[in-house]
Amino acid sequence: MKRKARSSLSETNKSSIINPTTLAILAGIFILGVGVGIAFSSTASLNIENVASREVIDRSAPNPDICIQYGASAVVTDMRVFITLNPFNVYVTQPKMRPGCVLRRNNWAILEQRKLISSDQVGDCKNRMNTFGFTGPLEGSPDIDCIYQNDAAGNFFLNQPGSVGPKPETNNF
Numbered sequence: 001m002k003r004k005a006r007s008s009l010s011e012t013n014k015s016s017i018i019n020p021t022t023l024a025i026l027a028g029i030f031i032l033g034v035g036v037g038i039a040f041s042s043t044a045s046l047n048i049e050n051v052a053s054r055e056v057i058d059r060s061a062p063n064p065d066i067c068i069q070y071g072a073s074a075v076v077t078d079m080r081v082f083i084t085l086n087p088f089n090v091y092v093t094q095p096k097m098r099p100g101c102v103l104r105r106n107n108w109a110i111l112e113q114r115k116l117i118s119s120d121q122v123g124d125c126k127n128r129m130n131t132f133g134f135t136g137p138l139e140g141s142p143d144i145d146c147i148y149q150n151d152a153a154g155n156f157f158l159n160q161p162g163s164v165g166p167k168p169e170t171n172n173f
Contacts, residue, residue, distance in 0.1 A: 060099040062137045067101035070110060076100035076135050100135040102147065108132055116144055 054073075058064055061073035079095040103110065108125075111117045111132060125132060125146035136142040 057099065061101050062099060062135060062142065063101065063139075066110060066138070067103075070107035071101050071103040074100045074102050074133065076133070098135050100133055102133045103131060105131050111138075111144065114138060116142065121146065 057075060058068055058073045061067040064073065067073050076098050077095045078098070080093045082091040082093075083089070084091075105126075108117070108122055108131075111134075112119070112122060116134075116138065117132065128146070128148070130146045130148045132144055133147040134142045134144040
């Protein structure tokens with residue numbers, strides 16, 4: 001008889017642990033946690049100090065309407081590298097970040113029409129299979145360079161092990 005009393009007592013303890021009140025509290029905590037997680041992950045301040053999206057970069061590009069229509073907006077990093085040979089050392093300056101634009105090869109005429117590049121510069125850049133990039137507004141005195149697209153390093157943010165989704169299309173400029 002004592003055995004039956006013990007088994008009914010343990011069944012009562014088990015059923016009291018998982019009761020509707022406990023389930024409701026756990027569900028509420030779970031929902032609150034999901035809500036807080038969504039709130040933290042979706043708050044991106046879109047000010048000039050926080051470049052969190054492509055739209056911010058597009059708006060900051062010099063001549064954004066021309067850049068988006070005929071090329072792509074870019075973040076340009078200017079820095080210098082000093083190399084000493086005896087002893088061998090490499091020194092790098094603090095990079096300067098500024099907005100820029102990369103034009104597609106078939107849209108160089110925009111720069112030629114505005115007399116910002118010469119036909120010799122176009123020929124040199126075309127012979128090396130490069131394209132043009134610039135910083136600063138085209139109406140002022142933009143800094144225009146013949147630039148080379150380097151795909152050797154690849155984009156390590158894409159196709160990470162365990163990630164899903166198709167391989168993005170390429171934009172060869």
